[in-house]
Amino acid sequence: METVWSVYYLQEDIDKKLCGSVLIADLASTLKPRYHFAALEGANYERLPYRNHMILQENAQHVTRFIALANISNTSKKKYLYAFNIVPMSSMESTELVKQPLDVTESPYAKMAKEFQRSKLGESASDTQFFFDLSKREGKKRLSGEGGPHQSKQARKPPKPTSPCWFCLASPEVEKHLIISIGTHCYIALAKGSLSPDHVLILPIGHYQSMVELPSEAIEEVEKCKVALKKFYKSIGKRFVMFERNYKSQHLQLQVVPVPIQCCTTEDIKEAYIVQAEEQQMELLEIPEHSDLKQIIQPGSAYFYVELDNEEKLFHRIKKQFPLQFGREVLASEAVLNIPDKANWRECKYSREDEIEFAKSFREGFQPYDFSLLD
Numbered sequence: 001m002e003t004v005w006s007v008y009y010l011q012e013d014i015d016k017k018l019c020g021s022v023l024i025a026d027l028a029s030t031l032k033p034r035y036h037f038a039a040l041e042g043a044n045y046e047r048l049p050y051r052n053h054m055i056l057q058e059n060a061q062h063v064t065r066f067i068a069l070a071n072i073s074n075t076s077k078k079k080y081l082y083a084f085n086i087v088p089m090s091s092m093e094s095t096e097l098v099k100q101p102l103d104v105t106e107s108p109y110a111k112m113a114k115e116f117q118r119s120k121l122g123e124s125a126s127d128t129q130f131f132f133d134l135s136k137r138e139g140k141k142r143l144s145g146e147g148g149p150h151q152s153k154q155a156r157k158p159p160k161p162t163s164p165c166w167f168c169l170a171s172p173e174v175e176k177h178l179i180i181s182i183g184t185h186c187y188i189a190l191a192k193g194s195l196s197p198d199h200v201l202i203l204p205i206g207h208y209q210s211m212v213e214l215p216s217e218a219i220e221e222v223e224k225c226k227v228a229l230k231k232f233y234k235s236i237g238k239r240f241v242m243f244e245r246n247y248k249s250q251h252l253q254l255q256v257v258p259v260p261i262q263c264c265t266t267e268d269i270k271e272a273y274i275v276q277a278e279e280q281q282m283e284l285l286e287i288p289e290h291s292d293l294k295q296i297i298q299p300g301s302a303y304f305y306v307e308l309d310n311e312e313k314l315f316h317r318i319k320k321q322f323p324l325q326f327g328r329e330v331l332a333s334e335a336v337l338n339i340p341d342k343a344n345w346r347e348c349k350y351s352r353e354d355e356i357e358f359a360k361s362f363r364e365g366f367q368p369y370d371f372s373l374l375d
C-alpha cells in the first residue's frame with residue numbers, strides 16, 4: 001500500500017494517513033484517465049506518469065499523469081493552475097497514444113487492487129475495511145480505521161464469507177460425510193451430484209474465491225492434491241481432468257473428474273472442449289503447461305479453464321455471460337463420458353447412504369496416494 005499513499009502524500013506537511021481515498025484509487029485504476037487532477041490537499045505535486053497495463057502480459061495502453069494543485073491564490077505561491085494542450089484519444093493514432101515516456105513507473109494501484117477486491121468480498125469492517133469519517137473535518141473525506149491504511153498489509157487471514165458458505169471447512173453447512181482428505185490449506189471432498197462416484201472437488205479450507213486469489217502456500221498444496229489424485233486415478237485406469245469456473249461462485253471449487261483411459265485420449269478431451277466452445281461462440285485459449293494463471297488474469301475477473309492430465313489448459317475469459325455447467329456438460333457429452341442425462345448436477349441426486357458409501361470406498365483407494373498423509 002505504501003506506493004498508493006505516496007500518490008497522495010505530497011509534501012512534508014501532509015499527513016499521508018489522513019488523505020487519499022480507496023474508492024477514488026479504485027475508480028482511477030478502473031477508468032485509467034490520461035490525467036487525474038486532485039486539489040483537496042492544497043499542495044502542488046506531479047507524480048511520474050504510470051503505466052495502465054502489465055508489461056509483457058497485456059497490450060500497451062496510455063499512461064496516466066497524476067497532478068495535484070494547490071488552492072487558488074495561496075500565499076505560499078504554490079502552483080494552482082495547469083495549462084496544457086490535449087488531443088482527444090479518439091483522434092490519436094494508437095501507436096502515438098500508447099507511447100511510454102522514459103520516466104514511466106508501475107501503477108501505484110496495482111498492489112492495492114487485490115486488497116480492495118478482498119475487502120469487497122466481505123472482510124468485516126472491523127477487520128481491515130476503511131470507512132469514511134465525515135464528521136471531523138467539515139465534509140472533507142478522510143480515511144479512518146484502527147491502525148490506518150497499513151493495517152490491511154498484515155491481513156493474511158482468508159476473507160470471511162458474507163453469507164453461509166457450503167465450502168468453508170469451518171462452516172456448519174459443510175457436509176462432513178463427503179470429505180475425503182484434509183490438508184493444511186486445502187481439502188478434497190466428493191462432488192455433490194457427481195458425474196461419477198470418484199468425481200471430487202479440491203477446495204481451500206478458508207474462504208477464497210478463485211485460484212488467482214489463493215495464497216502461494218495454498219497453491220502449493222493444490223498442486224500436491226492434483227499429483228495425488230492423478231496417481232490414484234491412473235492406478236484405476238482413469239485420466240485426470242480438472243476445471244475451475246470463477247463466475248457466480250463464492251468459494252473456489254476445482255472440479256476433478258476422472259475419465260476412463262480406454263474411453264478417450266487427452267487430445268479427444270481437448271478437442272471436445274474446443275468444439276463445444278466454438279458451438280457456443282466462446283473463445284478458448286490454449287495455455288502451455290507450467291504457466292501461471294496470475295499472469296493471465298487479474299484477481300476479481302471472471303474466467304473458466306479446464307486443465308488436462310498433461311497440464312495443458314484451455315482458458316476462457318468470461319465477459320458477460322457463461323453457461324454455468326459448461327465444464328461438466330462437455331465431459332457428460334457423447335464425445336467424452338457419454339452420460340448426457342447427467343449434464344445437470346441437480347438431476348444427479350444420490351441418497352446420503354450412497355454418498356457415505358462412495359466416500360468410504362474413495363478414501364480406501366486413495367489412501368496410499370493421500371497428500372495429507374505423506375511428507
Ligand SMILES: [Zn+2]
Binds near residue numbers: 161165166250
Ligand atoms: Zn467459503
